[in-house]
Amino acid sequence: MTVIDLGELGPDFTANPYPYYAELREAGPVHAVRTAYGMDAWLVVGHEEARAALTDPRLSKSASVVDLVPLEEEAVGLHLLAVDPPDHTRLRKLAAGAFTGRRVENLRPRVQRLADQLVDAMLPAGRADLVDSFAFPLPIIVICELLGVPAEDRDTFRRWSNELVTPSGEISEQEAVEGFAAYLDELIEDRRASRPTDDLLSALLAHSAEDGDRLSRSELRAFVYLLLIAGHETTVNLITNTVRALLTHPDQLAALRADFGLIDGAVEEGLRYEGPVENATLRFSREPVAFGDVVVPARSAVLVCLASGDRDPDRFPDPDRFDIRRDPRGHLAFGHGIHFCLGAPLARLEARIAIRTLLERLPGLELDPGAGPLEWLPGGLMHGVRHLPVRW
Template sequence: MSVTDLREYGADFTANPYPYYAKLRASGPVHEILTPEGIPAWLIVGYDEARAALADQRFIKDPSVVMDFVPLEFEVIGPNLLGIDPPDHTRLRKLVAGEFTGRRVEALRPRIQQLTDELLDAMAPAGRADLVDSFAFPLPITVICELLGVPAADRDSFRAWSNELVAPTGAMTEREAVEGFGGYLDELIEDKRAAGPQDDLLSALIATRAEDGDRLSLPELRALAYLLLIAGHETTVNLIASTVRLLLTHPDQLAALRADPGLVDAAIEEGLRFDGPVEAATYRFSSEDVEIAGTVIPAGSVVLVGLAAGARDAARFPDPDRFDVHRDPRGHLAFGHGIHYCLGAPLARLEGKIAIRSLLERFPRLELDPDGGPLEWLPGLLIRGTRRLPVIW
């Protein structure tokens, strides 16, 4: 099997990878590739194979088990839930899940609606905006920071660090971003320890104990806060912006949603399937030779599960390249599958539902700004979306 160098596809692949995934899938569900960063890896592009791989414990998350490699963020911050395996993962997820409950998420509904309305009030007089900067970013970053208990004054720093880690701009090095983030979190955790019990998630995680007395260590708290802050807003920013972009570029679907606002849940799920915010799951590593559909992925390989690629597999979703808010997209993999399924999925869905319904109600003539210039797509295979989304109303 020849190696597919994704770098050769250039900017066209970044803007619209789906035809390339379809071409790969036509010749098999698994391919040896070079990522846009030049890293050798195996990419899974079939839906059934992707779903199975996400739950296959032969694909592990801790790279140090199979290779002499420790990611910079693990070195500085510590391994988070996306970088560890059972039994460590089982223990940490159990401690965290007890605080990340449906009841806590639902209790955020009034505050999410209030923040949404305030952002729309601020946008309204201008008649035009970059939807990412004015709405899709500030809503989830405020929600996750308030949930965790991060001071409002520190949120611009988070945005700068987070941008460099998921879609680098070159404003600082990866090490500067990771070390800045890590040092800040240490101070924040120590401040919260000293302050005692408060009504925020980070304080609750500091205080939480399992029935056997187990509790989170400082490195575990730091790594968990790091993951929740990045994953808790970067993905939701693009869930909101991408769903709006899809609706504005598919006027028949936007008209259907306006005619029946009850379709907002379906529109969000179809947006997650059609062009979700995570293009490929974070790295997995084969702990042994693994055969998929006749192709052997050797032990010690980097493995990328193509969530976006699987979502356009016609064997699972008929007419997959059609955006259709009446579709039943259940089973999409936008939030993953298996033990690493996204803890924050209920919160992301709630934010998306409130944001998109409120935006469309407030601005019935919302459309893409014809003078907004070309869209700039985020680089890499992790986060899918655009840096800006100029709109007018």
């Protein structure tokens, strides 16, 4: 059996993995790989197979299947992305009760005000790093306010979060996750001792205090941890990747500027074409699982490649073409099945407002040609750039 070492594919693969995934899809729907961090896993690359894998109960989200206890689980606890039914069913129900569509929709005016304020601050300079000046602060402020977390702590969250999903080596994973856990414990205790407010953390605390089914202390901490990371990391890259795609496809940019009724299509195509999550978080096979002619052995790590599935020509004709008028339904950017992203409505709301605001208020927006090469996020979980220099 040939094991493909993804870490040896180099910076070209990190920046543009799609040609590599196309070659893998031609050879078969699943492949034995070694990740950039030296873990052996099976990589699912076809759209149909990825969609099936995301709902296959034989593929567990719990690392206990392979007798592992991740550092994150030890320090923070079990969250929605690390458990199976019936625990997942119970946690999802409790979380969904607090994270409602109405709560998200009520954020629309605030998201618009934030987007305008961030553009106001950018305007005088004539150029900016879109990540630092806009795509990062927008979702992190929103999720901090939604949870009732002090906004002044967002730079600390960013440092911890970056280290956990796209390691830089500036601090250790253990330092990041333990620092995050300690902060959340203090935050939750402070909120528990104070008068309840209308924020999401208060709503979650109310769930944890109700008779009957409830969030335990560990579950509450883990859910807030997940929301703080997933609630901004994905949206930062969704905004940045979609803006970059538009700026490098002038015909699509012109079409959107001419008709902002296409904004929903632009965001969905951005999710499909260059989504923020390259590979779903790990699954583990409880028993042998067949993908075509290949059988993944029991007790194996499985990576479902969302980026490859969304460029599969069997599902999306001419998949390497960025087309905001395309019907992108069925894309996997937010996952599929019971682990479909709980925060997808918020991410879509933020991206639609953010991109429209940028294009309306910065009519000359373009990539900064003198900024040098882009620095791509490592690791294979998130896909995006650390900085996106632009000018107008």
